[in-house]
Amino acid sequence: MISFRDWMSQKVKEYYRSDFRRDFFTAPELDKAFGYTLADYMVQLIRHLPNPTLLELGGGSGALAYDILSYLKKKEPKVYQRVNYLIYDFSTELIELQRSRLRDFEGKVLWIDSLPPIRGVIFSNEFFDCLPVHVIREGKELFIRGKEEVWTEISDPRIESVLRRMGYEGLKQTVEVCLDCVDFLKVISESLIDGYHIVIDYGYLSHEISRFPHGTVVGYKAHRLHNRPEEGMDITAHVNFSLLQEYGREFGLREVFFGNLRDFLLSSPVFLEELEKLSFSQLPEDIERLSRLKTVLISMGERFRVLVQEKL
Ligand SMILES: C[S@@+](CC[C@H](N)C(=O)[O-])C[C@H]1O[C@@H](n2cnc3c(N)ncnc32)[C@H](O)[C@@H]1O
Structure with a gap:
């Protein structure tokens, strides 16, 4: 019998390390305007640094x-020259894909298997939702035995402490506790000598928990959503941004922005410029891009949240 957290951790690793079938669409896969917007936002945060790291x-x-x-190479060549780009990923298969996709930037990008001390920005899109969660219901924790679900004693006293800090005690519904998110946030804060942390992900705040009475864990297969994750699926859990805010404060990360993805994108001059350019174009590829951007704004805009924290 293993905890749901260990089961999810195992399945996520197997999924990303296996013959990867790309069961997910992410915002950057949909359109380059997402990356351009984030690049422009990060430039404002790192411009003053002599050798910034992303x-x-x-x-x-x-x-x-x-x-x-x-974007940096074309629009911000001076920053581009000084910047180092690091990627942290556990999937050797995806690292191979990244290396081939990024061959135009040879020498600029390095792959790392632990987070070094840096000055700059640590950021992610749809990373925290892959981190495994403990599933809790009315004082019991979910374990998996074969195909069976078993609810039993809570396995780690830290879970109880998170339940208290999130105001989840006594709730009569399923909740998820991501201790891995807390641990990773600590690693991020220790790695940042000077700079910012940006998280973009599906998520919610603790007070919104009643919107998810059965929890937020889902599996994706062939772009379809499944509420009962099984073998061979991309399993995710929505990110509890209250957890990142609360523990961020403890780890010396001061919040500088929190909002939904739609507002974040629409407040960017770079994003608005792309939208405007595409809206006036008759080219079929631009019309298609515009429709993909609408997908980002409509289907991800509300559900995705953006949190920016500054290391104190
Ligand atoms: C859903 S993809 C998101 C990819 C990309 N950020 C995007 O927006 O298109 C999740 C990525 O995180 C990596 N990943 C998931 N869990 C991880 C972990 N615990 N440690 C390191 N990398 C992880 C996966 O290998 C994959 O590259």
């Missing part, structure tokens, strides 16, 4: 890195 957690197909580096 550290991406979970590089996926390399699409986001490609768009960020392309």
